[in-house]
Structure formats: structure tokens, C-alpha cells
Amino acid sequence: MKKIVSILILLLSISAFSQDPVFQKSYANAEEEAIKITNSYDLELSLTEKQELIFQQKVEEFLIRKSKIEDGFSGKKKLDLLYQMQQEETAEMNDILTRPQLVVYKKIKPSIQPLETVEKK
Numbered sequence: 001m002k003k004i005v006s007i008l009i010l011l012l013s014i015s016a017f018s019q020d021p022v023f024q025k026s027y028a029n030a031e032e033e034a035i036k037i038t039n040s041y042d043l044e045l046s047l048t049e050k051q052e053l054i055f056q057q058k059v060e061e062f063l064i065r066k067s068k069i070e071d072g073f074s075g076k077k078k079l080d081l082l083y084q085m086q087q088e089e090t091a092e093m094n095d096i097l098t099r100p101q102l103v104v105y106k107k108i109k110p111s112i113q114p115l116e117t118v119e120k121k
Contacts, residue, residue, distance in 0.1 A: 030067070034060035040112050045101045054096050062089045082115060 038056040041047070047055055062085060069081045090106060097105055 030060050030063045033063055037063075037112060041105065041108070044104055044108050045097065047097075047101075051096055051101075055093070058089070058092055058096065079115070086113070086115060 034056050037059050038047075038052060041055065042052060065085055066082065069078060069085065073081055086109075090109065093105055094102055
């Protein structure tokens, strides 16, 4: 009985400490691009070291999600998903940035991370 309980605890702890599935499949240039984007924002936002690290990780996570959307969808569906993803990214930045930084972030985001457009035929 003790062995079974021990094995169950071991298996549960392994699954609890496993990596985030978003980061398991690494995209080659996501980290480099996240650093460039973070540096662009840092010029305007004056991020602290802690904020910069968390901000960069969050940007990288959303770049990976963006890449998956671009690979799997096209047309209006793709744009809808990208728009929704950008809204989620902005909402999550609310936890990282101060209120004045968030105001500036929302203002400069379209110039640093523009959203694609679709032309009507």
C-alpha cells in the first residue's frame, strides 16, 4: 500500500512540475524577437529589471501563440483569433505594468506590434 501511494505521489509531482506546454515546442526566433520587442517597449515604458524579464517572457509566449495561429488559420478567422489574442496579451500586461505604463503601452502597441488587415474584394 505504501508503495502504491508513493508511486502516485511521485507521478503527481512529476506532472505538477512539468514544463508549460506553450514553451515545450520552441520556435527558433521567438526569443530573439521577444527581446527586440521588449527593448522597443522599454524605451517608452522604462521597465524595471523584474518587469522586463516577465514582460519578455509574456511577449515570447504570445509570439509562439501568434505563430501557431498563423500556421493553422487564414483569412478572417485568422484575424479574429489574432485580434482576440492581442486583447488577451494587453489584459495580461495589466498584471505586469503599472497603470501609467499600461496607458503608454496601449498607446504605442499598434506601432510596435501592428495587427494585419484584410482587404475586401
